[in-house]
Amino acid sequence: MSAAAEAATPNEDILLREDRDGIAWITLNRPNAFNSLSRPLIARLQEELDRMADDPSVRVIVIAGAGRGFCAGHDLREVRGNQNNEPFIKELVGACSNMMQTIVHHPKPVIARVHGIATAAGCQLVASCDLAIAEDGARFATPGVNIGLFCHTPMVALSRNVSRKHAMEMLLTGEMMDADDAVRFGLINRAVPAGKLDEAVMEMAGKIASKSSYTLKVGKRAFYDQLEQPDLKSAYDHASITMVENMAARDAAEGIQAFIDKRQPKWEDR
Template identity: 55%
Template structure:
């Protein structure tokens, strides 16, 4: 299924495109003239798309991409200045936080396809995706501080991806880091030449598609829950998850296939 979400008020083109192929759904931010800024409309469109995907068992992997010169340049500063009330700012940032949380709660793994710059909330978006693949010329920054706005909400995701001193340095300087440095710091998984980006994203998606859907769903849910727990509680949750996973049809098939030295045929149960 290909779909379009919420046309931009300033243009006829959809601000978000959805394409489905072989169990992989790609959501493409489509505000290239605004460097794919996360306007209120864009965030609402993303939430609607993610809610739809969460209910779609045919979707195994989600890829988030950007159209044009940038992956995502963060919030729409013109929109923020044009609605300069505390109520609007609160609604905007709560909506953004809601979307970021939905990425973590989504049953399917989410891959950021970063072909160019990701700044401020765009960098936050990369940090909240489960995985990220970047072109080697991509750059990353949380640059709100340069306009007098500390990137507090991007800091939540950033500090959960990299060391706190590395994250804080980015937050207080607004300086860019390149893709290799972003990989070293843990913000992204893989760096490739630009002409190999789609191939590498496809390779990562294919590796996930080859695994048990039920194991991936259960594993992702457990992974994020245990991160916020103490060590003992985390082990209790992980133990219960593994026990329940072991009772699934896919686990029995996988173990039998391993013993028989054949390829497993997972059914998602």
């Protein structure tokens, strides 16, 4: 499913989508540029995310990359060509930040399927996804410091996924991190052999897709909302209110009754 061509022809879309069994597989398709996030690619990804938000046929989203790597961050040729064009750079950074926030606030769970490299804004994309599975040869970095451009916006997503000292190590050194360390630091969920990557991603996506989409939506929203609360009591208060609302949902009643009856629930997604 995820195996895209090593090179895209001029007529091919820079973003591909394939749906199967409630899972929307989105592939960044700029393989000759290591799927760098050009302004058009950011716009296409934003457009697709917005379209899937209210699509009941989509229960889980997978983001993958074509060719030799997942994503190498911003398109530095595009950046260099517009370096003195402040309105363009401001719009580019703003659009990318908005797209990352869309993933976090999206009602559907989003999984990153990572192979090759995920650097700078590509590493930010991995950190912004709810879950991430990588091949064991994948490497991660926030290398902006090496070219005089600190990874300021990737820092936001990174610092919300890994510990402060590990985040600072990545940001200050710009060095590559292997997949084992990415698991240990909490950037990704697991690393698997390259030949097992699609299987592992689909297994996880399939498990999630089998749940009530309503429950997934309110649960994902509550997870991120409680993290932003100022103290522990506020987090518990917020979670308690959400749990009471969830308890009144049709799928909660069905799920509890199915458990009592020792049968599989029939979700209505409400």
